[in-house]
Amino acid sequence: MVSGRLTYKQLNDELRRQRREKYLVIKAEHAAAIRQEKSRSWKEYCNATSEVNPWNVIYKMTAGKTKRVAHTTTLRHLDGSLTTDLQGTLSLMIQKFVPEDNQEDNTDNHRQTRNLISMPMGNDDDAEFTEQEVTNVIHDMGNKKAPGEDGIPNEVWKGLVKILPKYIMAIYNKCLKEVVFPRQWKTAKIIPIVKPGKEGSNEVSKFRPISLLVSGGKVLEKLLINRINHHVYTRGHMNENQFGFRQQKSTVDAALAIKDSVQKSLEAGDVVALVSLDVQGAFDAAWWPGILRELRKCNCPKNLYKLTMNYFSQRTAVLSSNCIKVAKAISRGCPQGSTCGPGFWNLQFNSLLGMQFMARTKVVAYVDDLLIATRGDSVRAVENYANVELSKTEGWSRRNKIKFNDKIPKSC
Numbered sequence: 001m002v003s004g005r006l007t008y009k010q011l012n013d014e015l016r017r018q019r020r021e022k023y024l025v026i027k028a029e030h031a032a033a034i035r036q037e038k039s040r041s042w043k044e045y046c047n048a049t050s051e052v053n054p055w056n057v058i059y060k061m062t063a064g065k066t067k068r069v070a071h072t073t074t075l076r077h078l079d080g081s082l083t084t085d086l087q088g089t090l091s092l093m094i095q096k097f098v099p100e101d102n103q104e105d106n107t108d109n110h111r112q113t114r115n116l117i118s119m120p121m122g123n124d125d126d127a128e129f130t131e132q133e134v135t136n137v138i139h140d141m142g143n144k145k146a147p148g149e150d151g152i153p154n155e156v157w158k159g160l161v162k163i164l165p166k167y168i169m170a171i172y173n174k175c176l177k178e179v180v181f182p183r184q185w186k187t188a189k190i191i192p193i194v195k196p197g198k199e200g201s202n203e204v205s206k207f208r209p210i211s212l213l214v215s216g217g218k219v220l221e222k223l224l225i226n227r228i229n230h231h232v233y234t235r236g237h238m239n240e241n242q243f244g245f246r247q248q249k250s251t252v253d254a255a256l257a258i259k260d261s262v263q264k265s266l267e268a269g270d271v272v273a274l275v276s277l278d279v280q281g282a283f284d285a286a287w288w289p290g291i292l293r294e295l296r297k298c299n300c301p302k303n304l305y306k307l308t309m310n311y312f313s314q315r316t317a318v319l320s321s322n323c324i325k326v327a328k329a330i331s332r333g334c335p336q337g338s339t340c341g342p343g344f345w346n347l348q349f350n351s352l353l354g355m356q357f358m359a360r361t362k363v364v365a366y367v368d369d370l371l372i373a374t375r376g377d378s379v380r381a382v383e384n385y386a387n388v389e390l391s392k393t394e395g396w397s398r399r400n401k402i403k404f405n406d407k408i409p410k411s412c
Contacts, residue, residue, distance in 0.1 A: 076202045090326045094319045097190055097209040099284050101332040101401065109399050110289070117292040117309070126231075126301035128173045129223055131165050137222045138168070141215065148214035149189045149318065157215050175220055179306035183314060185217025188335045190319045211317070211335035218339050224311070225340035227304055228295070228347075237298045238346065239353035244367030245342035254366045258373055261362040265375040272375050273386045277393065279368035280403040283341055284333040286348055288312045290400040294347045311340075332401075342367075352396045361389050370404075 075083050075092050083089040106114070138161045141154040161168045175181065188211035198206035213221075232238050238246075243254035258274075265272045279285055292312070295305050315330035334341030349365055357363055361374040372389055376382030397404060 074202055075204050082202065086321060086324050087326070090319050090321060090324060093192060093204055093207065094190065094317060094326050094328045096204045097192070097207075097319070098317045098328045098330055099281065099332060101287065107398070110401070113289045113293050113399075117289050117296065121296070121302045121305060123299055123302045123305070125303040126176075126227055129169060129176060131169045133226075134169045134172055134219070134223065135161050135165055137219050137226070140222075141218070146191075146212050148212045148217070149187050150184070150214050150216075152215055154215050157219065172220055172223060176223075176303055176307060179303055179310055181220060181307060181311040182217070185214045185220065186311075186315045188213055188315070188317045188330070188337075190317055192319070209336060211337045213335060213338060221311070221338060221340040224304065224307055225343040228300060228308070228340075229343050231300060231304070232298055232347070235298070237350070239350050241353050241363055242346055242349060242365045244365065244369075245346055251366055254364050254371075257364050258362065258371055261373055265373075268375075270375040270377060271379055271382045272373060273382045275372045275386060275390060277370040277372070278405045279370075280405045281333075282368045283336055283345060285368075285402045286334045286341075286345055287332055287401045290351065291344050291348050294351055297351075298347075308344075348400065348402075351400070352393065355392055355396060357389055357392065358385060360385060363389075 075089050077083070077092065083092055138154075138157050141157065143155055145154055147153045157168075191210045191212060192207035193210055195206055195208055241257070243249040243251065243257075262272050262274070292305070292309060295308060300308075316327055317330050317335075318325055318327045320326070334344050345367070349368070352370070353363060353365055358374070360376070361372065364371045364373075370393070372386070372393070374382060374385045374389055376385050393404075396402075
């Protein structure tokens with residue numbers, strides 16, 4: 001054999017050595033992946049199981065009937081540090097999920113609003129709830145919905161109203177007469193849902209909080225908001241440019257309303273500017289005094305107004321995992337999952353849509369999304385007009401303690 005050339009045996013041994021090294025690397029990676037998956041699975045089980053019946057969760061997990069949840073014991077604080085235990089993680093989560101109405105940053109306008117909503121009202125009371133009204137609300141509740149903190153499902157209430165309809169009606173009419181929303185019905189049990197694609201993140205923003213409310217309270221909420229909506233809509237207080245949470249209105253209707261306005265402006269030879277704004281925090285941003293102020297403007301019946309005031313007082317949110325529970329007082333916002341939240345939000349946003357915009361401007365809302373379309377005979381003119389309208393919108397946001405995502409641009 002010529003010197004410097006490898007023999008067949010040497011080539012075979014070298015190939016065998018390379019393959020073995022590659023095998024050992026892959027084997028180590030596989031073993032590490034198994035350990036990591038075991039740890040993830042154990043954490044998933046610990047988060048999903050309860051101390052009452054741990055076997056039910058095991059069955060669901062092995063059958064593939066459970067949704068994967070991220071491990072919730074390590075999240076990042078604003079300063080970059082990480083939580084070190086479950087108590088700290090839950091505390092960080094509930095601080096994020098339950099925003100506060102800080103009265104220290106109140107302006108004179110905010111204080112005037114707070115004083116206004118506490119003044120006596122001379123309006124008449126609304127009529128008592130009827131038996132059919134209460135029965136319909138309870139029957140419309142969905143089956144197999146997760147119960148609130150009391151653990152009583154909707155099916156129990158449906159059974160009760162069949163057996164004791166007058167007794168159930170008397171309970172809710174007593175609440176209306178005494179204008180009291182029972183304290184036991186004011187607790188929201190928060191369930192954090194991981195947003196798609198955010199499972200590996202350690203930011204608290206990866207969660208979308210859903211509030212589970214007591215069924216008895218949801219019935220009273222629905223009775224209350226049905227009466228308020230009837231009063232608001234039959235008297236024409238709701239602006240027609242709000243297309244969210246309204247019957248026979250949709251995003252398509254909102255888009256067509258803007259399209260028609262823009263098309264007419266372009267056909268007339270005008271320049272059109274469109275500005276899209278989105279409320280930061282959506283339902284969490286709802287400011288209770290602002291909602292109550294709008295109810296007063298609508299001449300809401302006195303008992304419905306006072307019941308709403310009581311509904312907004314002494315509310316609590318709880319977040320728990322295994323045997324650890326944290327709680328926080330709620331001072332603003334409408335719970336995600338509440339039946340009256342959409343109606344109250346529309347009332348708050350209605351004050352924005354009802355402002356005195358210029359005739360050349362079309363403002364359309366869908367829930368918390370706002371689209372401002374304004375026209376002018378030149379680019380410079382339309383920039384000036386748009387900035388005037390944005391200034392009005394910015395003033396409304398300050399008066400109602402609401403922020404829009406990103407800063408309002410200086411020009412469109």
